Amino acid sequence: MHDRIHHEGLLERRMSAEQAAALIKPGMTVAMSGFTGAGYPKAVPQALAVQMEEAHARGEDFQIKVLTGASTAPELDGVLAKAGGMELRLPYQSDPTLRKRINDGELEYIDIHLGHVAQYTWFGFYGHIDLAVIEVVGINEDGSLIPSSSVGNNKTWIEQADKIILEVNVQQAAAMDGMHDVYYGTALPPHRKPIMLVNPDDRIGEPYLRLDPDKVLAVVETDAPDRMTPFAAPDETSTQIAGHLIDFFGDEIKAGRLTDKLMPLQSGVGNIANAVLGGLATSGYTGLTAYTEVIQDGMLHLIRDGVIRVASATSFSLSPAGIEEFNSNIEFYRKRIILRTQEISNHPELIRRLGCIAMNGMIEADIYGNVNSTHVAGTAMMNGIGGSGDFARNGFLSAFLSPSTAKGGKISGIVPMVSHVDHTEHDTMLIVTEQGLADLRGLSPKQRARTIIEKCAHPDFQPLLQDYFDRASRESFGKHTPHLLDESLSWHHRFVETGDSRPAVAAQA
Helix, strand or coil, X not given: CHXXXXXXXXXXXXXXXXXXXXXXXXXXXXXXXXXXXXXCCCCHHHHHHHHHHHHHHXXXXXXXXXXXXXXCCHHHHHHHHHCCCEEXXXXXXXXXXXXXXXXXXXXXXXXXXXXXXXXXXXXXXXXXXXXXXXXXXXXXXXXXXXXXXXXXXHHHXXXXXXXXXXXXXXXXXHHHCCCEEECCCCCCCCCCCCCCCCCCCCCCCECCECCCHHHEEEEEEECCCCCCCCXXXXXXXXXXXXXXXXXXXXXXXXXXXXXXXXXXXXXXXXHHHHHHHHHHXXXXXXXXXXXXXXXXXXXXXXXXXXXXXXXXXXXXXXXXXXXXXHHHCHHHHHCCEEEECHHHHCCHHHHHHHCCEEEEXXXXXXXXXXXXXXXXXXXXXXXXXXXXXXXXXXXXXEEEECCCXXXXXXXXXXXXCCCCCCECHHHCCEEEECCEEEECCCCCHHHHHXXXXXXXXXXXXXXXXXXXXXXXXXXXXXXXXXCCCCCCCHHHHHHHHHCCCXXXXXXXX
C-alpha cells in the first residue's frame, strides 16, 4: 500500500475503517465520492452503518445527511439506508433499500439536476459540509490526489468540507493516473469567466485533485472493486428502439443537418442505451466523439473498435466484464478517455456549445411531449432526474427512449397527461419506442399529439389515446393544448387502484 501513499504526513494518519467511521458524528452533513456505482468509498460507510445500528440498539439517534455525485452501491447507499442512518440524501440514487425508505417517507430526498449540485454547494444552499469521504487511487508527495474511477463532485467536496477521510483503494488501477482533468477555473457569479473547452478531447485542467493535508483526519486502505450489475444483452424491444434512432440519424445526414461524425454523444445508462451504441457500430460509423456522464460497456467497446475516437465523462459505469476489459487495455483507453468533474461534464453552456446529442430513458411521455423520468404514478420516486435535464434542455438533439408498454402490457408508456413533469414539451425533440420515432421539432401541441399517438403508442393503447385526444379537442376548455381535466390522470388512478392502467373493458379483452 505504501506505493500508493507518498505523502509522509498522510501515511502516518492511516487507521482502520472502524476508527475512521467513529469520527463521523450524528447530525453531520457528509459528502461522499461516487457516481453510478464507481469510485465510492467501500469501507468507511459499512463500518459507519454498524456503528449506527449499535447506537440505535442503545436507543440513541444516529443519522446524517449524505451528499454524493450520483448513485453509489449497496456498500454505501444500501447499508446506510438499511441502518436507518440517513436523514437526507441527494442528488440521485438507485439502491432498492434506499428507494423504499424514500417512498415510505422515512428520509428526505432532494432530486436535482446533477449539473447544479456543485454550484448550489458553493452558494451555500445545502448548508455547511462537515466531512467528506473520498475514494482515490493514490496520494502524491505534495498531497495531491489521483482520482478514482469517478470524479463527480469530489473537487467541491474536498474544497467545501471542514475535514476529510480518504480511502486509498488498490483495486483501482494505478495506471489511471493521468486520465483525469480537474478544472479549477470556476468562480462564483458575477465573476465567472468562459470555460475554454471547445472540443470533447480538450484538456483544460489538472490530472489531480488539490488537497490541504491538514484537513485530512484519516487515511483508510482498501482493496475492493466497484460494484455494477451486469447489463442484459439487448432484447428485441431495445434493438427496435435503437434501430429507429439509427435510421433517424441517417435521415438527418441526408438532410444535411448532421455529418457522418454526428455530434458529441450523451447516453444514459441501461440496456436501451447500450443497444443504441451497438447500433452505431453495426451501421458503419467511425471517428465519433462522446461528451457524456458515464462510460459504460457499450461505449468502451465503441472506443476499442474505433467507432468512438474520444470520450469525455465524469465516471465509469462498467460491468465486471467491462472492468476487466478496461484494466487489461488501460494504456489504450487512457489516451482516449477523459474523466472530468461533474460540474464540467454536465455544464449546460458546454453541452449547448458542443451540440450534444442527448439520449435518455423515461418512465412515460404524454401526447404533447412532456416527459416523466422520475416518478411512478406521480408520487413514488424511481431513481431521480440525474443529468438528463442538463443535456435535454441544452443539447442539439434531445431524445427520450422507452418501451411503449410496461408490466406485461398493463401500463402504457404514452399517456394523456404525465403524472409528473421532469422535461417539458419545450425540451423534448424526439420520443422513441419500439413502435417508432416521433420527431417533434417544429410542431404545435396538437401536431405533436397526432405524431406521438401514431408513431410511438402501442396498438393496444393507440385507440384509447386517439379517442381521448379527439374528445379533448372538442370539449377542452382551451383548444391549444386540449385536455379533459377530470380524465387526464385517470390512467394513473386505475393503475394505483388495480395495478392495470387500462379501462375495465380493455383489461378484460
